[in-house]
Amino acid sequence: MAGLQVFRVSDGDVRRVEGDTVELERHLQALVEANMEEMLGGVRFLASEYSTGPVHRGRIDSLGLDEDGSPVLIEYKRQRSESVLAQGLFYLSWLVENRAEFEALVEQRLGAEAAEQVDWSNPRVVCIAADFTRYDLVAAGMSHHRIDMVVYRRYGDDLVTLELAASVAGGCGALPGRRTELARPVAASRRTVTDVLAQASGEVRGLYEELDARLLDLGEGHAVPLQHYVAYRRRRNFACVRVLAQAQALVVFLRVDPTTVQLVPGWTRDVRRIGHLGTGELEVRIGSVEDLDRSMALLRTSYAAAA
Structure with a gap:
């Protein structure tokens, strides 16, 4: 038995509810952005379709800030063939090179105190798609970045599920106590x-x-x-x-x-x-x-x- 299954129970009878994907990526994106803190567990919405400028020439689907103060970028996949993970990491490279711009955005949307507390040690990429290939999941596991791979499905008109398919902690070095060598002294x-x-x-x-x-x-x-x-x-x-x-x-x-x-x-x-x-x-x-x-x-x- 694979994947998430949803059943409707009525008077002791059980009927499976068939899942579907939303028709357009933009509909899903609008839903997540309007309800980001609830749907993504404490991530506060910052911006939609954020331009990365004339040199980088891209648009980040959604930007947010999580409850730890870590930057979060969210990418949504239209088609199975798209490499949403590669796209997310492409935008992550821009994000970490433009910290001042991101912090200015945080200050504009959430205030100066939130901007001062942005934690750049482990920024987060969230990829949301109807499904992922095994290549996506293996590539995420090989990354040293913090990545969440989330599968969405729609059931009827009033039920949407988000299921974590894979999660990579990433971070600024492995934790001692997990059979790793001790780090050298740091200032x-x-x-x-x-x-x-x-x-x-x-x-x-x-x-x-x-x-x-x-x-x-x-x-x-x-x-x-x-x-x-x-x-x-x-x-x-x-x-x-x-x-x-x-x-x-x-x-x-x-x-x-x-x-x-x-x-x-x-x-x-x-x-x-x-x-x-x-x-x-x-x-x-x-x-x-x-x-x-x-x-x-x-x-x-x-x-x-x-x-």
């Missing part, structure tokens, strides 16, 4: 979360490995290394992990309402009104495996909330 002002982990003590790296394994074992989530933290995502972030190397601890921000839990000083904290790097309203500090054990219920709650 403090340019250090990413990957660099901090690489230079942390063995105890902290071991604790991160255990936390990483447990977060990924919760289900369909995947890890995305960013400038200041590692984001663990389903449709949205369910955990953002920062490394406090000097404090020998990890800080995790969760999608959990702090009013629903009993806060414990030194372990859990309400950060709704406190500026912090990462998404989530509840801060959990983990300094030992025992802390991790007692945090599992909170991790599961946040995972469920990010569906």
Whole structure:
């Protein structure tokens, strides 16, 4: 049994609903752009058909900014024969070379504070199509860029599905703790979360490995290394992990309402009104495996909330 199947249930009878693609790419694009934050899990819409200028001579279908402050470009595929992935990477090369222009766009649409917080460590390409060839999926897996391959189908007049066919985390280097070599020292002002982990003590790296394994074992989530933290995502972030190397601890921000839990000083904290790097309203500090054990219920709650 392959692919997503949809059934309509009525009085105990089940009938399969046949899927179809929207007639024109532009109709799908308009739908996504008008509902981008809901349909793409926290991505805020910036621009449609954005021109890349007279030299590059292209138009990016849609531009957005995700909940981590990462630039997002979205490309839609009309026909199976088109290489939407190659097109997306072509525009990504322009995007990273024109950061000031993108940040000016963010400031115009979302304000100066959002523009100051744009995170260029792992910009994201989202390819949306009725289907992908096996060559597309293998090529995405071989890329070191952050890529989401999304399949859409329409069922009747009022139901549209978006299914993640493949997702590549990309990022600014592999994470220590996953059998990789440690990175060379980097200037403090340019250090990413990957660099901090690489230079942390063995105890902290071991604790991160255990936390990483447990977060990924919760289900369909995947890890995305960013400038200041590692984001663990389903449709949205369910955990953002920062490394406090000097404090020998990890800080995790969760999608959990702090009013629903009993806060414990030194372990859990309400950060709704406190500026912090990462998404989530509840801060959990983990300094030992025992802390991790007692945090599992909170991790599961946040995972469920990010569906």
